[in-house]
Amino acid sequence: MKTILHGRMVVGGCAEGEALVTSEMISGWGGVDPATGTVIELRHELHGQSFKDKVLVFPGAKGSSGWSGVFQSTRLNGSAPKAMLFNVMNSKIAVGAVVVHAPAMTDFDRDPLQLIKTGDWVRVDADKGVVEITSKD
């Protein structure tokens, strides 16, 4: 079953991949290992999981201002997400999204955290502002 979401482009481009979804904000510096893209925040529900080559679906960025630096490092280390979909815009995630160079979107017509499940196949066309979700079930 396919579902379509509409939103605003943050960083342009197209990408597709498997979704990794969390309902918790992600901390970059001190929350992610830039070598592997693994969430290392001990109190986080994604602790131990990597977003490398995934379409990362999350509420937004929290924590230190080193967020963008860590996410830029994931790109340089080849462990960045393929695309990022998030709800809450802030300066940390905006700088981070630009330096990750992957397509990114926000301001959706429906909540991606409700519609997308981990493991779904997600196609992101940020230039057109469209997300296509193929449910894994």
Added chain:
Amino acid sequence: MILTDDEKAMLDGKEGKTRQKAIEFLVKYGTALGAERLVNTNNVGGYMIADRASYRKFGSFDALFSLTGLDSEETLEFPKVKAFSCQFETDMDPEYCDIEGKDEEDYRRFKANEEWLSKIGVQLMCTCTPYLVGNVPVKGEHCAWMESSAVVYINSVLGARTNCEGNTSTTAAMLTGKIPYWGFHTDEHRLGSHLVNVELKVEGLMEWGLLGYYIGKMVGEKVPVLDGIKIVPSRDELKQFGAATASSGGVEMYHIPGITADAHTVEEAFGGRTPAFTLKYGPEERKYAYEQLNMIGKNTDVDFVMFGCPHNSIQQVQEICDLLEGKRIKGGSSLWVLVPRAIKDLAKRNGYDKVIESAGGVLMSDTCPALGHLMPKGTRVLATNSAKQAHYLPSMMGIESWYGTTEECVNAAVTGRWEGALK
């Protein structure tokens, strides 16, 4: 985005390729945010640290900071900064290479990094708390600062205006004197969203840390308004509180009406709107925060005690020294007291370095364990009075940690045992 003539000129390359790249980034960043324009800033704080691995890999500061600071694969030569700019922390204190496990190569790199920054006009404050050592923005001043604990402090306590910027946006702001006009630069964004009814008396560094940690956890990156604060907090309590809210959550601005800069009353803090949520902070919430901050501690054999995240003020150093005087920390344990370099000088004039050293500790500047990935060799269990380090260090360094009062931490350093408790 709508750009002014001077911004267009910079974008056209009239001020050279490096500033052109900087403003190109700011336009991309502003577009990502959904900002309509840029605003002038003459107060920028960033982290331009060439760590050992990066410096080896890139071979020059220009190459490294072109990438991390300007998102440019091409190496650009850095001209002098346009805005008044300062460096936050660095990754080591050059006085304590041995303790930090740094060698001659690190020392030379550190010195060269400083020289490079100085050459382009960046002030070497080397602290997460520039507001303790002379960079105190005024109410309404548009700034572009990194360092979440400093951002929440200057927005809330001082009424300055900044978002929590990153490496690239601060470097670009230094070179251009511009930053997107968005978020906490605008009146609308600064208004309160969540009302927190504080039902307890909040006094002391530990209590303010617990309150902050709880609020950050509950509000994420929203703007909390605290009602019920009966005792005016000290600057150091607010420094701890903000850092805690920005660790468990992403708070960049809060109001304590009548105390912080923007609002005199709760109504004014919400700008006439109704709070989106109302929370309370009572005994249960306090206990929850304490347990969260101490959940990584099981082993009570403490071998490392640190004070100074955010960096200690001179008052805090004085308080630590009053508790430490005449005592000796347990053999095999370490005690670090972290300060900005300017406060280290002041502390030395007062003889506090001697008090700390006679007890077996060190007075360090310029860095911190989390930022420099620094710890005494073999550290397993930390005790700290900092909610922020208690939050970050277990994840980053794989150690256990205890959070408590300054006195409990000093006792842990002396006895080697954690005996703190929520009273």
